[in-house]
Amino acid sequence: MADTLNAPENxxxxxxxxxxxxxxxxxxxxxxxxxxxVNPLSGSVGPHAADEAKALLxxxxxxSEVAPLDGSRMSEQIDEALAAKPDVLFVLAGDGTARSVAAxxxxxxxxxxxxxxxxxxxxPKALYGTADWKAALKLALEDGAPQPVAGGEVEGEAFYCAxxxxxxxxxxxxxxAIREGKLKMAWTYGRRALKKAFTGRVRYSLDGAxxxxxxxxxxxxxxxxxxxxxxxxxxxxxxxxxxxxQAFRLAAHALFDDWRQDPNVTAKPARRIVAEARSRIPAxxxxxxMLLGREATVTFLPxxxxxxxxxxxxxxxxx
Numbered sequence: 001m002a003d004t005l006n007a008p009e010n011x012x013x014x015x016x017x018x019x020x021x022x023x024x025x026x027x028x029x030x031x032x033x034x035x036x037x038v039n040p041l042s043g044s045v046g047p048h049a050a051d052e053a054k055a056l057l058x059x060x061x062x063x064s065e066v067a068p069l070d071g072s073r074m075s076e077q078i079d080e081a082l083a084a085k086p087d088v089l090f091v092l093a094g095d096g097t098a099r100s101v102a103a104x105x106x107x108x109x110x111x112x113x114x115x116x117x118x119x120x121x122x123x124p125k126a127l128y129g130t131a132d133w134k135a136a137l138k139l140a141l142e143d144g145a146p147q148p149v150a151g152g153e154v155e156g157e158a159f160y161c162a163x164x165x166x167x168x169x170x171x172x173x174x175x176x177a178i179r180e181g182k183l184k185m186a187w188t189y190g191r192r193a194l195k196k197a198f199t200g201r202v203r204y205s206l207d208g209a210x211x212x213x214x215x216x217x218x219x220x221x222x223x224x225x226x227x228x229x230x231x232x233x234x235x236x237x238x239x240x241x242x243x244x245x246q247a248f249r250l251a252a253h254a255l256f257d258d259w260r261q262d263p264n265v266t267a268k269p270a271r272r273i274v275a276e277a278r279s280r281i282p283a284x285x286x287x288x289x290m291l292l293g294r295e296a297t298v299t300f301l302p303x304x305x306x307x308x309x310x311x312x313x314x315x316x317x318x319x
Contacts, residue, residue, distance in 0.1 A: 023059045023138075028145035029111070029308070031062050035086040036137075037077065037101070039069040039093035043119040049092060049133070056134060060141055062087075069093065078104060086110055088140070088308045092133055094118035095287045102149070102305040103158040111308040113140045120287040122161040126223050127309040144308040150222045150231040151304035154296050158304060159286040161224050165275050165296070166202045166216030166239070167282060202277050206236055206270040214238035217275055219298055233269035234300050271300040 025031050034057065038050045050068050057064040069077055078101055081089055088111040091098045098114035102123075105112045115133040116124035127149075128136035151160040201213045216239040222231040275281060276295040283292050 022061045024142060025060055025062060026142055026144050029087070031060075031087045031141065033086045034062055034064040034088055034090065035081050035084060036064065036066045036090040036092060037069055037081055037097075038066060039074075039097055039117065041071070042092075042094040042097070042117045044121075044131070044133075045092055045117040049117075052134070053092065053137070056137060069097070082109055088113055088144075090115055090137065090140070092117040095120055095122060098123060099158065099160065099286050099288070102160065102307075105305050107148075107303045107305060109305065111146055111306050113137075113144070113308040118287075122224075122287055126161060127307055139310055140308045143310045145311060147307045147309050147311065148231075148303045149305055149307050151301045152219055152221065152234050152298050153301055153304075154283070154285065154298045155292055157285050157290070158301065159219075160221055160304060161286050162221065163219045163286070163298065164216060164284040165204075165219070165281050165292070165298075166214065166277075202275050202281060204236075204238070204273060204275045206268065207272055212238065214240055217273070219270075219273060231302060233271045234273070234298070235267055236270040236273055237267035273298040 036053050036057065038053060039045060040047050040049055050066050054064075054066045057066065067077060067081065074097070078097075082101075082104055089101065089105065090113045091101045092115045095118040098118070102112050102114065113136075114124050114127070115136045116128070116131045117133055121131050124133075124136055125131060127147075128139050130136050130139070149160055151158055152163060153159070154163060201215060202217050203211050203213055204217050205211045218237040218239065220235040220237065222233075222235075225235040274295070274297050275292075278294070280294055281292040281296055283290055283296075
């Protein structure tokens with residue numbers, strides 16, 4: 001990939017095929033050089049996505065490169081793309097890859113545009129309002145502007161949508177298996193979650209306040225939160241339930257329904273959250289299940305990375 005970065009596939013002179021009228025790029029930011037990373041093996045991408053992306057980009061008056069990601073070199077390829085300093089780096093891949101690129105770019109890196117190529121597509125849907133990657137690509141190119149995206153970080157893992165800490169997070173693999181149609185695997189994960197559920201509560205402290213207990217703690221970014229007017233912290237929502245069914249219901253609908261009106265949930269903004277438990281804390285970070293340590297500190301990132309996206313009227317400054 002490093003060699004091709006020095007010789008972009010499309011230049012302003014040859015970006016538009018003969019007979020085709022060039023599409024207009026946004027005037028909110030200079031877009032002369034674009035790199036688009038594609039993982040053809042991701043959930044909703046497909047083997048022809050790279051060719052389709054090249055055809056779409058050829059209609060715009062800019063230099064562009066489309067680079068298929070290779071599993072064995074993916075980390076290297078991401079570093080090479082960031083080092084090339086394009087005006088915008090598009091990512092058509094799964095949620096985890098998009099999150100990794102945004103985290104590596106950080107606040108001072110190139111603009112990042114995560115297109116919906118995964119299963120949940122939480123971040124792309126929040127930024128572009130669509131699960132169609134072609135529509136999202138066109139929106140970013142034609143109507144995009146630099147937008148600061150706030151988020152959080154826990155144990156070195158950044159998140160831009162939400163983190164669920166506690167036993168309801170154990171249900172995440174089961175939900176994912178059901179979504180993929182793997183019912184036998186979903187049953188296995190579900191049984192495992194039931195056995196482990198509610199063996200201990202999460203103790204947490206918000207911004208140094210007195211510790212409290214909850215079955216689970218959900219930390220939601222200003223981009224997603226429906227309760228916050230400014231990007232001045234994470235929405236911290238504590239779930240206090242009496243049984244597994246209630247906890248699963250809340251966790252499953254946490255980001256999509258008006259679950260904050262539930263009497264089992266209390267929410268408030270926070271910039272630094274400390275959570276601890278008697279054993280390692282199960283978590284779901286932007287849709288990715290993982291195990292944290294027995295104590296974990298979550299910090300608010302007011303400007304985690306810069307996105308190329310249309311201006312939205314949802315929580316926070318800029319987004």
